[in-house]
Amino acid sequence: MKKCYINGIGCISAQKTFEGGFLDEVEVNTTDVIFSAKNPDYKAFISPGAIRRMAKGVKMGIAASQYALKEANVEIPDAIITGTGMGCLQDSEKFLKAIIDNKEQFLTPTSFIQSTHNTVGAQIALNLQCKGYNFTYVNGAISLESALVDALLQIETREAGTILAGGVDETSGHTLSLYELIGLIKKKDQGPIDVLNPKTPGAVFSEGAGFFVIENQKKSTTYATLEAVGTQNTLQESEVISFIENFLNTNNLKPQDIDAVVLGNNGDVAFDGYYNEAETLFSNTPQVYYKHLCGEYNTATSFGLWTALHILKKQEIPQILQKNQVTKHPINRVLLYNHYRGKDHSLTLLNHADL
Amino acid sequence: MPNKVAITGMGIISSIGNNVEENFHALIKGATGITKTDYLNTIHKDTLKFGEIKLSNQQLDRKLGLQADHRFPRTSLLGAYAAAQAVERAGIKNINEVPTGLISSTSVGGMDKTEEYFYEYFENEAIRRFILSHDAGETSHQIADYLGIKGFVTTISTACSSAANAIMMGARLIKAGKLERVIVGGADALSIFTVNGFNSLMILTDDLNTPFDDHRKGLNLGEAAAYIVLESENQVQKNNKKVLAYLSGYGNANDAFHQTASSENGEGATLAMKKAFEISGLELTDIDYINAHGTATPNNDLSEGRAIQNVFGKKVPVFSSTKPFTGHTLAAAASVEAVYSILAIQNNVVFPNKNFKTPMKEFDLIPQTSLLEKPIHHVLSNSFGFGGNCSTLIFSKS
Known part of the structure; x- marks a missing residue:
């Protein structure tokens, strides 16, 4: 079986993740319940006319993917695989609102055209003139992981040698207000938000894009190898331990073989118990959390994966990400665990490129 | 070929029939399912024709045996109905007996509920259970829960090629030995959103669609769900399964x-x-x-x-x-x-x-x-x- 190397990454988030570096400058925001992703200078990647036309998700996707491709020194990948939980929300809402408000009259197709879930993947392909395999997965919190499962399969079975895979989600006003209505988003002004010691339900919502160049060969830019990705649609809290143990067993590993575990805690008191369960397997392992920096969105694990790849490459865990005080060196194996509201559980295993 | 991909079951609901036999019968008889709409609340109801399934959501609820307070949009109702047929036809009794996945696909997901309740959600608490049914992945969760699947469940949405890609992904996972059995296909209900979207693109005909005809004027939108069960050769041999056909290329x-x-x-x-x-x-x-x-x-x-x-x-x-x-x-x-x-x-x-x-x-x-x-x-x-x-x-x- 071919090894699967991650050779380039591009990440847009509520933090300064796009300009390189590894969280050298961090904004800690414990008051807002919605974060916006920081827009890079899109002019470097997209024509001015297109910048005006495109919704934020498409722009973030194009910029993040271009950045990743450039880093890996890849012009056109063999395949483009995108994950997005909610797809092109802004254009969907715009078109739907126009339908309802104008009673199905005077409609122009632009926002409908851009509303389909595969718009980001399609626009990336169009820009690159990439005629290869192009899939879009839309399955909540495992949208990115589904894309990774696919990418891993393509490399292992030699269907493709160079793959661009990533995740993207954008926020949009109407959907955010519906989420506030049903308590998915934390209520405003309930005091400082502490993701590790949650007292209230809901999460801080955000948006972002992370794209990764995954290849069958090691390069000078290699961050790590992608070893395995496992997902499960639903689990009880009591099943988390066996879910993780089975996954590790399949990969001939024990919990103590993991040198850092990256957990998706989002500070929702109703659902972070799953992470408490997972932690019991890793009490002697450095534990990492990150959603206090990037917020929650269906593809927030793109920020988590970006974090894990930097940890492996730089062999350090910035203080701001440390969930416990355990340290371990060298850091050879990193495991990510994420879920959203008890659904769409994922485990992603990365190895140091020299391992 | 290292691992052949066998098709051992199929299920369908479309405007020409509620199961495989009804669909086959209509295809043989040449009976179209394109009609005026009985259910869509659109200003285009007198000018456009649709491939509409003549079952109301309430009738589908009853067929599925769902509780009155369920959260299924029409896409999930159709999807669960067709997928359950496919599982039954494949002779599957205990769905989690071997690693079984679901790869579904949809373009609208729960859009029918979102467009119906877009503003009403803010006033009416009782309907808010549908808010989370909008997203495409949720329809797959609902179908998986209805079938009792616990495992690999994902969704592909690449517009009108979606289900082909779901079938393709399932086949690749079987071939690589990652899954023994996977239910693949897609579901899409008619919605005001897509009707107006395609109408604004001016690619809907006001008549019956005429593929490959020089005077063709566009398409009729339809709704349907169809799923097939893919199994590894290993499963087929072990359980002496009847194979309907093989998926040989993609x-x-x-x-x-x-x-x-x-x-x-x-x-x-x-x-x-x-x-x-x-x-x-x-x-x-x-x-x-x-x-x-x-x-x-x-x-x-x-x-x-x-x-x-x-x-x-x-x-x-x-x-x-x-x-x-x-x-x-x-x-x-x-x-x-x-x-x-x-x-x-x-x-x-x-x-x-x-x-x-x-x-x-x-x-x-x-x-x-x-x-x-x-x-x-x-x-x-x-x-x-x-x-x-x-x-x-x-x-x-x-």
């Missing part, structure tokens, strides 16, 4: 031409068909029937026709589009047509391309317009979607 490519229009030379479609041939190891002359995408839009049929000529040259196999029966069922179209392709193989019959009269000026391709009985070993089925997404599947006799 290919996906991107036209990279325009967000919604296909290139006139059909480059993406040509690449998808060629890839499918490579995987299958079949010769061009092995194909006995092409179930075309054939939406009856001016753009699709020209592009697809050119692509078919690019691949097959002068020896184009018998082909037809079944969209005049069902309308264009978007994300479900490829799984609906997968079921029809398997039925063609099982019954050695080519279904007619209804409503065709005048050959297109651009080429001399004439679809099969009447029911044709002939031995069928291999069927090639095309599906193309927005975003330049082009997919081809090849089904082969067991």
